[in-house]
Amino acid sequence: MTASPSDRIVVTYHVTGEASSIDARAKGIAVEQSVEMPVEAITDERVMREIVGEVRGVRDLGEGLFEVTVGLAVETTGLEAGQLVNMIYGNTSINPDTALMDAAFPQEVLDAFGGPRHGIEGLRARVGVTDRPLTCSALKPQGLPVTGLADLAARFARGGLDYIKDDHGIANQGYSPYAERVPAIAAAVRQASAETGHPTRYIPSLTGNLDELRDRIRIARNEGLDAVMIQPMIAGFPTMHTLVRENPDMAFFSHPTMTGAQRVGAPFLHGTLFRLLGADAVIYTNHGGRFPLPKETCLELGRRATRAWGGLKPAMPVPAGGMTLDRVPEMIDCYGKDVMLLIGGGLLLARERLADETRVFQDHVARLAGEISARNVAE
Template structure:
C-alpha cells in the first residue's frame, strides 16, 4: 500500500536521542507494543511506522525534525483513524509537535477537501478582486430582532458575509430557527435596496444530533454558508458535511476550544497544520483564527504560516481563505494588506459595532479603506 508522511518536531539534545524518540513515535502511533515483539512480515513491514529522515531544527526551539511514514492500510478509510495515526497517543507526550504532513493517493480519496475553497467563495460572494469582508452579529443576549437589525445594517454597508458570533447557539433570547429566518430576511431586504449579494452564515455548532439538522435548515432558509467549531463538534463532522452532495454550502471553521492545540511551540500542532492543512482535509472553505496584534497572542509569522497552510499545494486540495479576526480595526487595514494581500477574509466585528448607531456608514468606511 501507499504511504503518507508526517513531520514532527522532537525535543532532543543529539541525533541519537532524536532517533530514539522518532522510533518511539513510530511505534506509539501504530502498533503500540514494544518494538522487539512486533510480528515479522506484514505488521513490521507495512503497519509499523517508519522513520524516513531526521534533521536538526533550525529555529529557536532547537531539537530535530523527524519525518515518519505510515501505511494507508492502517487508516482503513476512516478519517478519525487517520488523525489517530497522525497524533494519537503521542499527543499526550511533551516535546513532540506535528509540523506538517503529505497526502498519499488513498488519502486524497478519503479527504476530497473543500467543495468551494477560495475561488468558490469569491464566486458566491461576488468579491472577485480584493479581500472578502465579513462581520459578526453579537453579543449573546440580544433578542432576535436586534441581531437581525445588525445583520441588515452590515449588509446595507456592503459587507460580503455576515455571520453569527460563535456564542450564538439556541438561547431563549434568540432561538436558532427564529434567528436564521430573521437574519436571512433582513439581509435579503438590505440586498434589495443595495443590489449587493451579502449572505448570512449561521452558527450550527450544537448537540451532535442537531448539527446536521441546523445545517440543512440553513440551506432551506437561504443562508449563504454555515459556521461550525470543529474542536467542539468533532473534526469528522465538517468533513462529512462538506462531502455531502445534498448539502452544498460553504463551511467556515471557528477556532474556539482549539487553542490549546497550538499555543505552545513544543507540543500539539503547528499553526500551519492545525489551521491550514487539517482544515482543508476536513473540507472547510475558510478558517477563522486570531490575528496578530489583536487581543490574542499569535505572532505575525504564525499567522503567515496559517496562510501558507491554507494556500500552498497540498495533495491537490483546493486552497481555502484565511479569516483573521480578534483585533481587526480600520486603522490596521494597511498593515493587514501588507501581510495578507488580497486572498483573505477580513473579519471585523467589535470595531464596527462601536459605531452601532451608524453601522452602514462604518462599514462603508471599511470598504473604502480596503479599496
C-alpha cells in the first residue's frame, strides 16, 4: 500500500547552488534524509516506493539561493522525537549549502507529539492575568549563594512580576545546588506573593540527565511549582519530549541555548519544533538586544508559536536577550498582548532598588495593555 503523498512530512530547505546542478542536489538531499545510500543499490520495491525521499519542488529564490521541498515518510521517524529531527535534518546539517527552514507535518505527527499541554491559556491562568502581556525576569548571576538568589527572587516578586526564571547558566553547581536552591527560592517567592496578593510563579531551570531531570521536577512539584524551563538543544529532543509526556501538570519553557550551532531557521525551530514537542512558552533572543536576529524573523517566530495549528495549543512567545524597560511599548506593538515580556539584566541594574524597578515594569505593562484595550474598543 502506497502512502498518499499528503501523508508525508514535507520539509523545506534553503540551498545555495547553481541552477545547472540544483535538481541533482535536491535529489541528493531526498536520498540522504531517507535511505542514505545509492538508490541503484536498493533491491526492495517497497523501500523504493514508500521510504525513499521524494523531491516535491525546487524554486529559484534568486542570487544563487533555491528553495527545495522534500517529502519524507512518517514511518521513518518511528514517531519518536530524536528520530524525527534525525530525519528532517540529520546528516544534511553537515553540508553548509543547506539550511532547514520549515517542515509541514501531517496530522498524525501532531497528534503523536501533542504540542503544548498548557500553552498561552495555561500560563495566563497560573497568574490570573487574561488581558495583558505577561512579565518575567531572571535570577542572575550564577555564582551567587542560594540566599543571594532567594533574596533577588523575593524582590522581583514584591515588584509584582508574573514569572521569575532561573538564569539558564544556573544548573547544579556547588555554589547553588538545585536541591537547596529551588526550595529556598520557592519559599521566598511564596512569602512575597502572600504579601502582594499576586500569584508570582518561579520557574527553575532543569539540567542533567533524565534521572536527574525527573528528580528535579519532583522537587519542584513538592514546592508547589507548576512551571519549569528546559534547554532542548542540550537535554536532547527525546529527553524533552519524555518530560513533557510524563508531567502533564507542568508548563514547560524552552530555552534557546545552543540553538544557533546548527543552520536551522529560528521560526521553525522555536515556533514549530519546540512547540510540537510540548513547549508551553518559547524563550528566544529578540531583535535589537544582545543577539542579531532580524525583526521579521522574530515576528515570524511569534506567529508560528501562536498560529492555529492542527488543534495544538498556542505556545507563549517570550522575546528576551538584553531587553530593557524602554523596549516595552514597541514589544507590545510587535507581539500584541499574547507575549511574555522577559527583562533580566535590565532590571538587575537597579541593584538595591530592584523591587521598585520591577514594580515600574509591572505597572508599565498593565498601563500600556489598558491603553491598547481602550484603543481597540474605540476603533
